[in-house]
Amino acid sequence: MRPRRFMPVGPLKGTIRVPGDKSISHRSIMLGALAVGETRVTGLLEGEDVLSTAAAMRAMGASVLRQAQDDRGGAEWIIHGVGVGALLQPEAALDMGNSGTSTRLLMGLVASHPITASFIGDASLSKRPMGRAIEPLSRMGAEFTASPGGTLPLMLRGASPAVPIEYRLPVASAQVKSAILLAGLNTPGVTTVIEPVPTRDHSERMLRGFGAELSVEIDSDGARVIRIRGEAELKPQVIEVPGDPSSAAFFIVAALIVPGSELTIQNVGLNPTRAGIVEVLRQMGGNITEVNPREVGGEPVADLLVRHSALKGIAVDPAIAPSMIDEFPALFVAAALAEGTTVTTGLDELRVKESDRISVMAAALSAAGARVTETEDGLTIEGTGGDPLPGANNQPVATHLDHRIAMSMAVAGLASRGGVEVDDTRPIATSFPQFEALLDGLKG
Structure with a gap:
């Protein structure tokens, strides 16, 4: 095990490049x-x-x-x-x-x-x-x-x-x-x-x-x-290889929910069958601008300029789920900080990923003080309206060896009062070995 507590650090500013898709x-x-x-x-x-x-x-x-x-x-x-x-x-x-x-x-x-x-x-x-x-x-x-x-x-x-x-x-x-x-x-x-x-x-x-x-x-x-x-x-x-939108999602959400943030993420792949997370976050009020759009090897690519935004809860169209199936843990964190209620349905596939991502994220966000209701095929989340989450002060949140749960809860920690301790950061290396170093480099 390699636990780590992720604490609020102030605005995230700078330019990063996420790993290849x-x-x-x-x-x-x-x-x-x-x-x-x-x-x-x-x-x-x-x-x-x-x-x-x-x-x-x-x-x-x-x-x-x-x-x-x-x-x-x-x-x-x-x-x-x-x-x-x-x-x-x-x-x-x-x-x-x-x-x-x-x-x-x-x-x-x-x-x-x-x-x-x-x-x-x-x-x-x-x-x-x-x-x-x-x-x-x-x-x-x-x-x-x-x-x-x-x-x-x-x-x-x-x-x-x-x-x-x-x-x-x-x-x-x-x-x-x-x-x-x-x-x-x-x-x-x-x-x-x-x-x-x-x-x-x-x-x-x-x-x-x-x-x-x-x-x-x-x-x-x-x-x-x-x-x-x-x-x-x-x-x-x-x-x-263009930058992985699944990896970019964690930094997009972090910049949207941490006040004062302004972050550029270079060379992100925006294949329409993959970039549903960007569309949904924009529907929630997210300020995400595509800079220098281009095509590389048949795949659409752009740099993304992301600014802190007042997000609003929405009912996420289940038809968009296949284009962002790996990004829902990050979206759940954004929803926890939004104003109003976010409803997700049609996410049965999340129950057979590296972990049961519906129940694991419900438990992890609840431990961090979010108001979450688990349903058969999704989560209903009552947002804080932009106020920080209380944080997980008593014990580490369980990530069940799932890299996306670990990174999502790390981002939640940045928008909390007391921080969030992740029980094991080692699984992050399966998809994003530089995640913690990039995050640490944006502080202050």
């Missing part, structure tokens, strides 16, 4: 490892989750090397791929650490290759259900031996050749969609995913960018129909 970082390594030739990546998120993906691709034959610093102080990653269909049998179990993204996407990759792989993970990941990905990949011919409840550890025997399927997602999930599309890369014919509710589309954008034949249409019911032609030949790319 986690979703794009994962996919850069995976697709680079399947392309023939040299892919070069800058801005890669070097958190533990992405490093788990890198280690897995090395174990299956790709060369994934970290090179010296670039002129902005970041590293360049050089990936030499093996080609679609040429992944090698890993000699040992693939350790996914805490990364659900690595697990589900790599299950998809392996499912259509003639290899067998074991997937293991830490205690938190080993509780997370994999059945949603197992079901469609089994239809394609892959064989699974999972732990009870469809969890890790599990053994996957890939199919060769795999069978193309048409699969309608029963629940909105970018990871399950991506697993099927990645399996489709090495499957003869056309694999189709029907997505009734849109989710983040990095896989579609990046698969196209690497040269896969992929189409997206809207059917008569308004669902997205995504088709990928298999036995693809991927071409190596040069990728600059």
Whole structure:
């Protein structure tokens, strides 16, 4: 355990750059490892989750090397791929650490290759259900031996050749969609995913960018129909990873709720399937300005200028949930400082993340003095109207090894009277190793 008390520190001012987008970082390594030739990546998120993906691709034959610093102080990653269909049998179990993204996407990759792989993970990941990905990949011919409840550890025997399927997602999930599309890369014919509710589309954008034949249409019911032609030949790319909006969210909320703050966050990815948090915070009255909007590698990017704002509670449209599913813990903190009531619904997916984020955030915010009511599929939060939260004075708030809970409650501590002690800050390294240092650098 590494507890820390986060205290109010006055206005947050300055300019920061958050780590690279986690979703794009994962996919850069995976697709680079399947392309023939040299892919070069800058801005890669070097958190533990992405490093788990890198280690897995090395174990299956790709060369994934970290090179010296670039002129902005970041590293360049050089990936030499093996080609679609040429992944090698890993000699040992693939350790996914805490990364659900690595697990589900790599299950998809392996499912259509003639290899067998074991997937293991830490205690938190080993509780997370994999059945949603197992079901469609089994239809394609892959064989699974999972732990009870469809969890890790599990053994996957890939199919060769795999069978193309048409699969309608029963629940909105970018990871399950991506697993099927990645399996489709090495499957003869056309694999189709029907997505009734849109989710983040990095896989579609990046698969196209690497040269896969992929189409997206809207059917008569308004669902997205995504088709990928298999036995693809991927071409190596040069990728600059934009800043992760999920990581930026904590600093956006911090600047909005700490009086006197004015903060610039550079190079934030604003993919419309990911940037729901910015839209919702603006609906609440948040002053967030896009500076120097541009496009990098098919992804919209801008610098965000964020100023302290008097937020108002709203009813959050559940249709926007898939575009900000990881940002709700940060939004809950903003709601706790807003004027009036914020109501969130349709968040069932939050109960099966690194922790049950609905109940864990309800307990953590209540411990810090917020007025929170937990419902079956969300939270109802009565805001303070901008007054500081009392703070958690008696005991540390429990984060349940969840990095986003830890960072959210750290931000809550900045807008409290007595501070908030987080029981363990170590999980933050899974997605945002520099979080505490960046936060400390903005004080005063």
